[in-house]
Amino acid sequence: MKTVKYAVVFCLVFLNQVKGDDDDAEVADNVENYIWNIFNGENGGYEPPNNCKGEFMTCETRNASVVYTRWGRSDCTPDTSDLVYSGYIGGGHYTHGGGGTNALCLPETPEYDNGLISSGSGRSLIYGAELQTSDYSPLAGLHDKDAVCAVCLAQGRSTSMMIPAKRTCPQGWTKEYEGLLMGSYYTHKGGHEYLCVDSNPEVRPGSAPDLNGFLLYPAVGVCGSSLACPPYVDYAELSCVVCTW
Structure with a gap:
């Protein structure tokens, strides 16, 4: 039996080598999965890439990975993902009508091309982000502090999503983090996308207060409109969760 297992391992290694040829990749994947599932017993001996032993997965899933941003933290959840880089949240100024409406995770150490x-004055302007939480008691101590972020890599998963107004992920999904849904103030000219900011946020050390720029406010649901109330509650802060699959 050991001889058979050694032969199987040799075949699997060889199949991994031929995957570089696009014409052979699909066939190699199918054969590899077939052999692996036959011999994947309690003492199978062969471990496919990306730690998928003991679970049937396609070659595409085993080799997949997905990147997501953890807003409000400079680290990733260690048991689910790896840190790619950390930085600071940035975006357009809250009083400007132009510029981007998306948030950016700006790296801590930028690299400039002098060329x-x-x-010149014809430029798109990017500012740092501040938390606006003076009247939100759970985070009142972080008001006007500079917000941070982290870009994370989840291996063995192929997609990510942010779910507003939820704290849990659908069955089968991996929870990366949960947080507070935050966006721009409703009367500000420079509106931007909603972000899921970690429920235990960090801020940039030594950040100066009240310099404004890209501002983040807690988001609430408003009843009396077409929002379904109940179950939504008027002016209650909305949670959020980031999940991967």
Whole structure:
């Protein structure tokens, strides 16, 4: 039996090598999965890539990975994902009508190309982000502090999603983190997307208060509109969760 297992391992290694050829990749994947599922017993001996032993997965899933941003933290959940880089949240100014409406996770150590730097006024302006939580008691101590972020890699998973107004993920999904849904103030000219900011946020050390820029406010549901109330509650802060599959 050991001889058979050694032969199987050799075949699996060989199949991994031929996957570089696009014409052979699909056939190799199918044969590898077939052999692996036959011999994947309690003492199978062969471990496929990305730690998928003991579970039937396609080759595409085993080799997949997905990147997501953890807003409000400079680290990733260690038992579910790896840190790619950490940085600071940035975006357009809350009083500006132009510029981007998306949030950016700006790296801590930017790299500039001197050949692309020039003087001029026709530019898109990016500002740092501040938490606006003076009247939100759970995070009142972080009001006007600079918000941080982390870009995370979840291996063995192929997609991610943020679910507003939930704290749990659907069955079969992996919970990366939960938090508070935050967006721009409703009367500000410079509106931007909603972010799921970690429920235990960090801020940039030494950040100066009240410099404004890209501002993040807790988001609430408003009843009396077309929002379903109940189950939604008027002016109750909305939670959020980020999940991977």
